[in-house]
Amino acid sequence: MKFNYLIAAAISLSGIAGAAYLYQSTPLGAAKVLAQAADAQTELPEELPALLKAYRQTIVLLADEKTLNEKERKEAIRVGSALFHDNLARLKKLEARLEQTSSLSASQRLSYVDGILNYIESGDNLYDADRLAFREVLTYLQRLVAKEQTLPAVKQHKRISEDLSALAEIEQNYDQELKAIFARFETRSIELKREKWDDYLTKLRKIYQREQILKDYGVILPYPEIPDASAEKEIFGRGLPPKTVVLSFDDGPHASYTQEIAAILKQYNVPAVFFEVGRNVGSIDAQGKEKLNKNADISKSLKAAGHALANHSYSHALLSKESGDNLRAEIGQTDQLLKAIDPSRSPLFRFPYGAKNKEGMELLSKLGLRSVMWNIDSLDWADPVPNSIVERVLSSVEKEQRGIILFHDIHERTVKALPLVLDKLIADGYRFAAWDGSEFKVGKERQAAPEKVSLGSEYQDSWAVVIGINDYQKWPKLQYAVQDANAIRDTLINRFGFAREKVITLSNAEATRNHILAAFHDQLGHGKLKKDDRVFIFFAGHGATRQLSSGRNLGYIIPVDSDPAQLSVDAIPMTDLQNIAENLQAKHVFFVMDACYSGLGLTRGGNAAFLKDNAKRLGRQMLTAGGADQLVADGGPNGHSVFTWTLLQALNGKADLNGDGIITATELAAYTAPAVAGMSAQTPAFGSLPGSEGGEFIFELRAETEYLSAKTNQLSSEEIALNNKLSVVAAKPGSEAPIVIKNLNGGEQKISAPKLVQGSSRQLAQRANDQGLQFYKEKQYAEAEAAFTEALKYRPDFALAANNLGFVYFKQQKYPEAARWFENTISMDPSRAIAYMNLGDALARSADKEKARKAYQSYLELAPNSSNVTYVREALKKLN
Incomplete structure (x- = not known):
């Protein structure tokens, strides 16, 4: 059994993390906790304070490891390891003690566990950092409580799950403090101050000293020893x-x-x-x-x-x-x-x-x-x-x-x-x-390892400039551009985690020539970007082409205040965008241009995708909606252009052609360009801009976590019809056939589709579940059922996929089958409220009103403040 007791995150001692994340309960002092435990004819386990003591001592041993000499460091680690194994023994004793509570009544057992939880959550003199000493205790309690089938036990299981989620988030939030303690790196020229963690260490050092801890464990550091010949x-x-x-x-x-x-x-x-x-x-x-x-x-x-x-x-x-x-x-x-x-x-x-x-x-x-x-x-x-x-x-x-x-x-x-x-x-x-x-x-x-690509963007900050113009002053008005820009902005923020304040949005009257250029020069220039940042630029609006005296065509994007008679003066030539991209101090820059005549974005073509060392290479790339002589079609669903609708579907996961959870700019082009060309008179173009060193702009997909229910939105008939066309003409995941698309000079280039990445069983299960959600939203129920089934083959205990499979059955009016899978979901995760609502729906349609009523009531007990409460209460009324 793992025991995650040692050095926890350096947590705010003001209690911010605990107040935000840990289960909210009335603070109980030690005496009150003992009194509550006594009601269950037992005591607060003595192992709990002993676990905390060893945990604190180990922090004192290793907190400033970098200042120790080799011998001191070695002994500190050795004694810390001994403390660890002592705590393993304590944990086994505690597990045995908890198993003995089977002789108590159900209410007494739950009361006893409540006493332990109250101590962990709000015991006197506990810092938030201290609570991570009890993670394995909570994990064991979670399994113990899961054996109970009563509603109070289910609620207690949920409480423990929330505490464990709090600890996981705390660990993630304070990753740097952990590294400061354990990582043996060279000292930086500027040391960041972490006063709150230092306060915590100061508190611990008043209680324990390293030398005394070592001595208590039989270690007194000697003078340098003569090397032992046996060591050879x-x-x-x-x-x-x-x-x-x-x-x-x-x-x-x-x-x-x-x-x-x-x-x-x-x-x-x-x-x-x-x-x-x-x-x-x-x-x-x-x-x-x-x-x-x-x-x-x-x-x-x-x-x-x-x-x-x-x-x-x-x-x-x-x-x-x-x-x-x-x-x-x-x-x-x-x-x-x-x-x-x-x-x-x-x-x-x-x-x-x-x-x-x-x-x-x-x-x-x-x-x-x-x-x-x-x-x-x-x-x-x-x-x-x-x-x-x-x-x-x-x-x-x-x-x-x-x-x-x-x-x-x-x-x-x-x-x-x-x-x-x-x-x-x-x-x-x-x-x-x-x-x-x-x-x-x-x-x-x-020698030969299986092909496996695992990419991390390693971006520090993500920036975007999103421009959409419908209401032109002197050009024909458009219907789709602002809607397209808003959809891209929302996708960047909600799907890919761009900070809202770092997505610069210019719509209609805001999108003047001066404002557009100022967004690049003032808001992204003057040292505001860092070398590990990325910048995404999206433009939806008019474009134009002008033939120069040399005979070469030059493309322009048209700001809202541009005069057709003054194109060379108040429009923005694509060559200016090249210069902007080259001067931005960011690792990767990606232009996506949904404008007429936007193909003339480059003076040279070519694309190189060196995934292995992508983080070390600068990337300056552009994807355009059409060629230099083409108008852009605006016949997509919900007022979107065909290009932007296809782009949105690609970013939603369909462009992850090798299934590694990452969409590169090349994958985006490989999916979008043939799909748009196959549905309209446009031939999107893609390539690298001057200054690029072959780096790839990367979008990291977040794993889908949605539990399907009656409240889940599906696509409209118009959206599904276009997606069905996309499925015919777009590049297919796992296909190794070369994809031919236009480069930004108007010539052709071949893009080799990446091979499908296998991944671990957990990754494959998540990938199948994500695909199932896409199929479900497109009402392709047979495909969705197959995908969720595949997910459960990889992970039999995958509660998310179990629920979603059940709901696919439900949508196909196979109610008994649906109910079984919702019951399976509850068995895997008893605190998952949405599964009780789904089970109630399935049982109600199976005419099993009594069981349906119990399922709905369980949902209301577990999620009394959720947005589905009104729906569930109405469903209960219909059962009467």
């Missing part, structure tokens, strides 16, 4: 070839996380060594006979997958303090159990905490075992934030260039961090060595 027999990883690493995982096997890690390793086709704790796989009876438990099957599957099984002691004891029979038992019993699992187990051993003594090293030699250490420490046992773990590992690998990486397969955060680490290491050309019986070596069969 150990494997640290520094002797590996350049750009070669070994993945190692300690402390397992874990009932679920080890298998998830094994699945990730299989996906990337890389080997690992699993250093297992003996008591996790079995025991030795009084007659000296081994008895394996169910976790041993996990170990066997690891061996069958090509990974090495290795010894990590029997009980994870501090072996530097052990000797004689105890030391022999710790090493020998685990060796016996591993041989029972697989006679060819590896002869590798890792001392818990890296702590060893001379006797232990001699014993290894007698047993034919070799000590394996590490030179790259993920600190995943301490750091609760996956991104921080990733940065630490990658920074260490960059410094060491080779070595053994230490992970632990008993934490969810390790599961989340591992794919990010592997993506980067594979992209940087690192090889993964396996134990071949005598040494760590890269096998030929391990």
Whole structure:
């Protein structure tokens, strides 16, 4: 079981985070909590303050790690790890204590859990940062309460879920403070001040001192030691070839996380060594006979997958303090159990905490075992934030260039961090060595990793200039431009997270020549942009072309105050947009021009998409609605142009041609250009502007989280009709056929569609669910049903897909089938209120009025202030 107890985020001590996110309840002092617990004939568990104490002590140990010398740092980490395992033991005791509450009545059990929750949420003298010490307690309580089927238990389950969501958001919000504690990077020239976190540390240091903590755990730092000759027999990883690493995982096997890690390793086709704790796989009876438990099957599957099984002691004891029979038992019993699992187990051993003594090293030699250490420490046992773990590992690998990486397969955060680490290491050309019986070596069969692209924009800020003009003063008025611009603005903000204040919008009379140029020069110029920013520019309005004396055509966009007779004076030539793009201090700039004659945006063509190092390359790109001699069609749904409607569908996810959750400018063009050309007399053009270095503008799609219900909007008949046409002429996800589109000079270019990315089972499930939502909104119910079914094949416990599949059945009037899936959803997530409403609807139409009434009432209990309350109350009236 994971235990995310260690260094939490540096949280505002004024209680802002807690007030905003943690479950709102009446503050209870310690005495009141104990009194409430006494009503349930029990006490507040003594393990809770002990967990908090160890958590605080570890913060004091590691808060200023960068100031410690190597010996101090090593001992601080070792004792911190010991504190961690002490808390694991406390957690097991607490779980056993909670299991004993089964002898109490249901109301007493719930009251007892309430006492614990009240202490965690509002106990006296608890800082918000302290509450992260109890994350695993909340996780266990959530599972315990889920066993109850009563409505009070469901409400309590919801309360715990909200607390866990609060902790997750707090961790994310204070990622920098965690990095400041754990990341071993060079000191920056300017150190950011974090007074509130410092206040918290000052408070803790008045209670605990590092030296005393170390001494309490049997550590007094000695003078420098004479190097031990036996250390030469150990494997640290520094002797590996350049750009070669070994993945190692300690402390397992874990009932679920080890298998998830094994699945990730299989996906990337890389080997690992699993250093297992003996008591996790079995025991030795009084007659000296081994008895394996169910976790041993996990170990066997690891061996069958090509990974090495290795010894990590029997009980994870501090072996530097052990000797004689105890030391022999710790090493020998685990060796016996591993041989029972697989006679060819590896002869590798890792001392818990890296702590060893001379006797232990001699014993290894007698047993034919070799000590394996590490030179790259993920600190995943301490750091609760996956991104921080990733940065630490990658920074260490960059410094060491080779070595053994230490992970632990008993934490969810390790599961989340591992794919990010592997993506980067594979992209940087690192090889993964396996134990071949005598040494760590890269096998030929391990060289080829599956193609997997995982891109991150790494943008700092996102800016946009969105212009739409209908009411021209001296040009024909338009009907669609402002509507198009507003839809693009809303998509940027709501779909892609652009800050509203950074989306500059100019409509009709605001869109004068001076205002448009000022948006670029004044609002985006003068140092306001940073080198890692992105800028998106959208223009919907008139365009024009003028032939120069040289015979070359020059394109213009037309501001609202432009005079057709003064085109060269008060219109904006496309060459000016080129210059603007080249001068903007941003990583990526992308122009999308929905205007007549907008194809003349470039003096040279070409496009290069170097996805691997996209973050390092400048990108200046343009996508236009039509060629230099073409009018733009405005026959799209809801007053949109055909081009902008297609663009909106592309941004909604249809342009993610390789399924990696990211839409590049090239993918956007590859989807939009053939689709628009196939439905109108327009041939959109795409290419790179002067100053581009091949970088790609990137849109990162957010995973769909909508639970379908009677309130979910679907597309109109007109919108569905156009989307059906799009499905015929647009580029298809996963297709590898070249796509021919116009470049910005009027010539042709071929774009190779990216190959479909496989991803993890979780990613594939989410992708299928997102596709199902698109199909549902287009009323393609058979396709939606197939997509949600696919999602559940990848993730059988995916409550979101279960609900959505149920609602597809509901829309097809298959009410009994729908009710079953809504019940499945509730089984997976008992606090999901919308599923109760959907279940009520399905049961009502199945004429099961009594069950429908209960489902509706459960919804009202769980979501008394939701927007669906009126709908549910009306449904209840109809049942009477």
